[in-house]
Amino acid sequence: MVVLIEQFINGLAIGSVYAIVALGFALVFGVAKVVNFAQGSQVMAGAYLVWAGTALWGLPLWAAFLAALAGSVLIALLIDLIAVEWLGDSAEIAPLLSTLALSFMLDQGVRLIWSPDPVAFPNPFAGISLQAGPLYFGATDLVILAVTLAFMAVFSLLLKFSWLGRSIRAAAQDAVAAQQMGVRTGPAKLAVFALSGGLGALGGVLVGMYFQQIDPSMGLPFGLKGFAAAMVGGVASLPGAVLGGLVLGVFESLAGGYIGSAYRDIVAFSLLLLVLVLRPQGLLGSRALQGLGGSRGAGAIPTTSPLADNSGFPVTVMGTRPIPMRWTMGLTLLIGLLASFAMDGYWSGVLAQGAIFATAALGLTVLTGMSGYVSVGNGALMGVGAYACALITTRLGWPFELVLPSVIVIGALAGLLFAYPILKLSGHMVALATLALGQIGYLVMLNAIPLTRGPMGIGGIGEPRFALLGGRALEFPGAMTALCFAVLLLALYLVHLLQRGHLSMNFQLIREDRLAADAYGVHATPYVVIAFITSSIMASLGGMMFAYQQAYVSPDSFLILFSFLLLTMVLAGGIVSPFGAVAGGIALIALPELLRGHAEYRELIYGTVLILIIKFLPSGLTSLSFGRRRAPAAPAPAAGTGGTP
Incomplete structure (x- = not known):
């Protein structure tokens, strides 16, 4: 029982990291209807900006995080500018591939600016553990859980009571109807990309503290886990993203403790497939999108084709020479x-x-x-x-x-x-x-x-x-x-x-x-x-x-x-x-x-x-x-x- 509880707490800690990444994915998808494959690289870049602030610029950890927060938001806005705004009415598949290309470029940029080798990440809680009877808990795990819970509380209040939060929720539910009611969906879209950048910085700090080292290739694995968590919880559901991340982390930790560390990832992605087969909309998702042209939602011409643009025109098909x-x-x-x-x-x-x-x-x-x-x-x-x-x-x-x-x-x-x-x-x-x-x-x-x-x-x-x-x-x-x-x-x-x-x-x-x-x-x-x-x-x-x-x-x-x-x-x-x-x-x-x-x-x-x-x-x-x-x-x-x- 002691081992079970310790593994459960450890799973909640890494699951909190997955939840942060999944939230960035769900936010962008919910409002912009874009699969942002660069979200994992944003986490990696945020971690490197914090590391650079502490190791190279001599800043304390909190100041380095604020600097990384600003840099991560800027990166996210550039991703929006290039992959969404500049591409205009490209096919639904286009933002998916363009954010993937930007992810590769971001990873390589970090290698060129700093180093392709792993670097040690500052963690003031490393090596500290707390005892509660027969149980031992790592201080890092508890800090990650506390930070995540505090962030979730502030984030929930922001979405529920602020004008910006109401605009984001309205645009996520139905952007066309929101515009007709006077909601400015453009700023809402910019806001969710900026928030995804902030989540990247926060996720980068938590990842670095958990593993105590970072490297430029870590973005894709964490991006995949974030996508898996969002899909388990519900692709456009913010509470689902949090639940999916925690469930994924706990299942991984239990698999690593009782089956073997080699099977952690297999269990995680098998869980995703099981949810997709039994409940395709996710644990807290809705089937409503399936009647509105799949993931596209209500457009001028509803369609399930990923090769079509927002008007239903198959742009990747019609220009092809026979x-x-x-x-x-x-x-x-x-x-x-x-x-x-x-x-x-x-x-x-x-x-x-x-x-x-x-x-x-x-x-x-x-x-x-x-x-x-x-x-x-x-x-x-x-x-x-x-x-x-x-x-x-x-x-x-x-x-x-x-x-x-x-x-x-x-x-x-x-x-x-x-x-x-x-x-x-x-x-x-x-x-x-x-x-x-x-x-x-x-x-x-x-x-x-x-x-x-x-x-x-x-x-x-x-x-x-x-x-x-x-x-x-x-x-x-x-x-x-x-x-x-x-x-x-x-x-x-x-x-x-x-x-x-x-x-x-x-x-x-x-x-x-x-x-x-x-x-x-x-x-x-x-x-x-x-x-x-x-x-x-x-x-x-x-x-x-x-x-x-x-x-x-x-x-x-x-x-x-x-x-x-x-x-x-x-x-x-x-x-x-x-x-x-x-x-x-x-x-x-x-x-x-x-x-x-x-x-x-x-x-x-x-x-x-x-x-x-x-x-x-x-x-x-x-x-x-x-x-x-x-x-x-x-x-x-x-x-x-x-x-x-």
Whole structure:
């Protein structure tokens, strides 16, 4: 019992930190309807500003916090200016990716200004514990709890009794109605971003005190936990964000104490998935948004499509130039031949890796571009294919002719498992659920040591050997590159099959608005499952070739950043165009190699390029020679009358 109580108090302490991060997420989402992926980086930046104030500028902790508070608010307002205001009426997916790009840039900026190495954070309560009978409590945990409770009390009073708080609550409930009643929603939006910055500074101090050290890479993990806490409690519910953070912290602490520290994160994200399956709106959330166009709320044209802007216009779709599949496959074949037989070994390998990622990105062309479901977890599915290939080749010694269909079957099963928790979700919740699934996949790879060898990975993966060649490999210099492009061509042909007939039409109806598709007689569930399975197969094929090319796989090869990279590729190339996936995949793999001489600025340049593409090329590279938007095509009657299950 003593251990249980101590673990419970420890869980409340770290849960308080998660609650602070979740509050910033819920505030911004509630008013601005933006998934702010930079919230975790704001916590990291706030922690570094406090550390700099104490360690470099000689300020006392309270003065350093006030300076960090001002700096964090400024950072948050810049995020609002760039990711929301400047992008204007971009698609719903645009702020998600632009805040992600800003998060990368903020992390790299901290590395350049200070250091990529961890630094000690000042904690005047370190090493102090209090005894209450047989119980021992760390002073740091108690201080974190006290500070969090005091902040929650002041924050609640601010929201309930101040003019600003009433404006924020009105804008969160219904911005259009609030404007009609004379509420100025613009200042309310600025206020929630400023508050999210303040929460970043407070969260940074609490994180630093709890762990007693900070580093520039800590932003993303805490951002993910904050998103998970907000989803558990209710995506737009402020009390839910607090409850979700505390519940998450307690479950983590109990799992670490009774199961093992390696399973803390798995328990946390499994809890998120359980809540999403049983109660998609969260513990304290509301189902009201589902009837108003998913997470978008009441707009001029309600829609569940993440590819549409606030007026319902699918900006990431309509500017895409329709490029015939035969041209896409012909150009891919030409690039593959040149890379395999006419280029030196270095650039041949670079283009081979581009083909690998293009294969995996094609899965998102099907899932996101054709059916409208945004996934930020496909990197884990790529890992499924890589580990399947590694295990089959190293333990069973099977030839390529058996590895290929085995990976397809395993990828299909993984896609089916991936789809199950998603079927009842819509809008932003789909993206965050796939993010949780991606994290669980990564953590399984990391901790299933008897199968995956954990952090050590699996090496010794030989070249693809063919039974038709008597168990020999292809014996010419560009053989691996040629095989990578051959698998890419196979994936393109699979997409071509999906683009034919009523299947493609029904995908389009679901993409534009699932609610309208259901009303029109198209039963969306089987099509969504098909899209997830196909996407998983293509990601697994990319992972298979990744394992062959690298001859080694490890969990670090499939971090959540891989999933973001795949999504960026299809957005940069053209989210509904197979040619866009090929162009985006090859371009974004080649770009870092071209910037190798400026490695320290690579993430800054990468983030800037991504934001510029979102702003000026919302339909991707495939819209460069397409000057005018096409009028939306009316759905074909065959799609509705078919109504196939």
